[in-house]
Amino acid sequence: MSSVDQDTVARVHHAFIRPMLDTGRMPTRAAVASETGTSLEVLDDALAALAGIHGVVLDPHDGEPWVMHPFSAAPTATWVEHGDQGWWAPCPWCAFGIAGLKNGHATIHTRLGGEREPVVVHVQDGRVLEDDLVVHFAVPPRDAWNNVHRFCASVLLFRNRNAVSAWCVRHGIAEGGTMPVQQAWELGRDWYARHADPDWRKWSAVQAAGIFNHVGLTTPFWHIPAADQPF
Template identity: 85%
Template structure:
């Protein structure tokens, strides 16, 4: 986006992401403005610009950060546990991103297919222990920001590919893309690896496509068309 200072947006992004990662709580706009020595109006302008490049989802009522991937400031169906801390994640992709940022041992709590059966995934020593699970994406990632909440809600864990097919038939959802839980871990780890960095930048479309290819995600469903804007 022309006219937007990427270094300034990175500082605003970091002022929210770092405390969230360290404490499990999203700071208020007032607190972030004080930390950045900005007026609330200046911060709100920066947050609006950050939302414009999909770096944050703002609450439409009060303008507070609602989702700053891989974190959600409000409850979701996916919970990441790490020591005495915990975070809500918008989806398993984000949950693996949080586990990658924290490193060490993490436990992800979710429900298979977003239904009644709980599932627990452990990440330890840089690998996922429950290797038989899969993750299904109902919406192509290139279309995520058409409705990011719907996109995140439809990224779900399943026992296997047969369970994905049965779920799609049951709910009238077209089968999308299914990857192994190991691939989902690698995708989350690599995608969010720099999200807590002070000099964070959104991935370009080319960078995003490279991460997908490196994770073994290829074919029309995973295709990310070239673009000038951040992905």
């Protein structure tokens, strides 16, 4: 963690998240520095602090935000629509988070199992219309930050649990945690509920575990060890 204080980190986080939510476009570091009256040096310190608590993934070449969950600044296989707005999401969990930030209304475009068949999921009035689908997590969330891109890439929608099992055998991937799509929506909604707040703080491990428990994810796959660091 750099020497910048938590209020500055939260202010910088909000300065990127709010325009992304409003426009679908990630602002540049230079634009945020100008908008907030912050020097680029202090801004980069805040971004480094955010990266240290997994609040942003920075492009290793130019230091610009690459992923600031639930948004991706680069194209992904998951597209979220709300009216004439749209965003790339790293995974369905994030896509449902965006839907939550847009008051429970969005259309999500992706592919079943990340393969050939496209699927469209509609969230309306806080409910998923295609409620017979399931979402599979191949990697336990406690291991997400070992390789967050692999984690996000393996959170996928499927027709049913049998399709998950067949997919895991086909690709040689251990079967992880599978939930009804409505439960995945509730997870995304609750997880990202405060993400656009000006005073945002990263969830602690205890708070993260509480969210999982609240939406009914109580098996060992979803266990998060208690820790002092943000999750």
